[in-house]
Amino acid sequence: MTKFDSDWIPQSAMTIFAHPDDAEFSCSGTVAKWVKAGCEITYILITSGNAGTHDPTYTPESLLEVREREQRQACAVLGVKYIEFLRHDDGRVVADLNLRRELVRLIRQYKPEVVFCGDPTQVFWLNNRLNHPDHRAAALAAIDAVFPASEMELLWPEEGPAWKVHGVYVRTTAEVNTWIDVSDTIDLKIKALREHHSQLDDYKELEETIRQRAADAGQEKGMLFAEAFRVVRLKED
Numbered sequence: 001m002t003k004f005d006s007d008w009i010p011q012s013a014m015t016i017f018a019h020p021d022d023a024e025f026s027c028s029g030t031v032a033k034w035v036k037a038g039c040e041i042t043y044i045l046i047t048s049g050n051a052g053t054h055d056p057t058y059t060p061e062s063l064l065e066v067r068e069r070e071q072r073q074a075c076a077v078l079g080v081k082y083i084e085f086l087r088h089d090d091g092r093v094v095a096d097l098n099l100r101r102e103l104v105r106l107i108r109q110y111k112p113e114v115v116f117c118g119d120p121t122q123v124f125w126l127n128n129r130l131n132h133p134d135h136r137a138a139a140l141a142a143i144d145a146v147f148p149a150s151e152m153e154l155l156w157p158e159e160g161p162a163w164k165v166h167g168v169y170v171r172t173t174a175e176v177n178t179w180i181d182v183s184d185t186i187d188l189k190i191k192a193l194r195e196h197h198s199q200l201d202d203y204k205e206l207e208e209t210i211r212q213r214a215a216d217a218g219q220e221k222g223m224l225f226a227e228a229f230r231v232v233r234l235k236e237d
């Protein structure tokens with residue numbers, strides 16, 4: 001099997017996203033599939049979603065606690081071993097050097113072959129949605145940490161030995177080039193998403209939306225359900 005093909009599974013991967021539930025929406029079908037095959041996955045949460053509610057009974061502190069618990073439960077469903085909460089404030093993520101350095105430290109520590117992240121250039125979705133600025137900032141921070149920072153020996157040597165990420169799997173992007181069959185793990189994806197109770201009011205609608213999107217993605221490749229990525233190959237061998 002060729003590296004980065006649809007069926008290829010790395011030994012280690014890392015998701016870098018802004019909020020609890022972002023990775024579940026983005027790539028958890030693939031995450032669950034890879035975990036089943038023995039891949040070790042680390043989740044990096046830049047914020048703990050401590051502003052993500054319209055319910056006035058929460059405080060940022062109480063919401064953080066709830067959302068970290070929900071994220072841990074979602075990770076347990078998927079079989080994700082390691083979770084790192086960086087606890088930046090929700091709604092205020094900036095792709096600055098401090099965040100880049102934090103991510104470099106974690107990339108060098110966990111040495112993922114693959115990093116999953118969003119698309120920093122995605123501002124508009126059709127004519128009825130705008131991308132969250134935290135999503136764009138998190139995606140840019142992830143990409144800038146992967147290359148070239150993590151692999152530069154003379155940059156922040158105190159954060160660990162240089163590590164070169166093999167490939168970046170970009171989700172929610174217009175230009176996709178790789179479809180991963182998640183027909184066997186779509187149910188786990190939905191189950192993991194349902195752990196984010198504080199974000200949900202209509203579980204049925206969520207399930208229908210997830211199935212429909214994955215069915216649409218798989219259709220042209222003859223897959224029942226798929227997640228589509230733009231895979232950027234940084235290390236082919």
Ligand SMILES: [Zn+2]
Nearest residue numbers: 018019022132
């Ligand atoms: Zn989000």
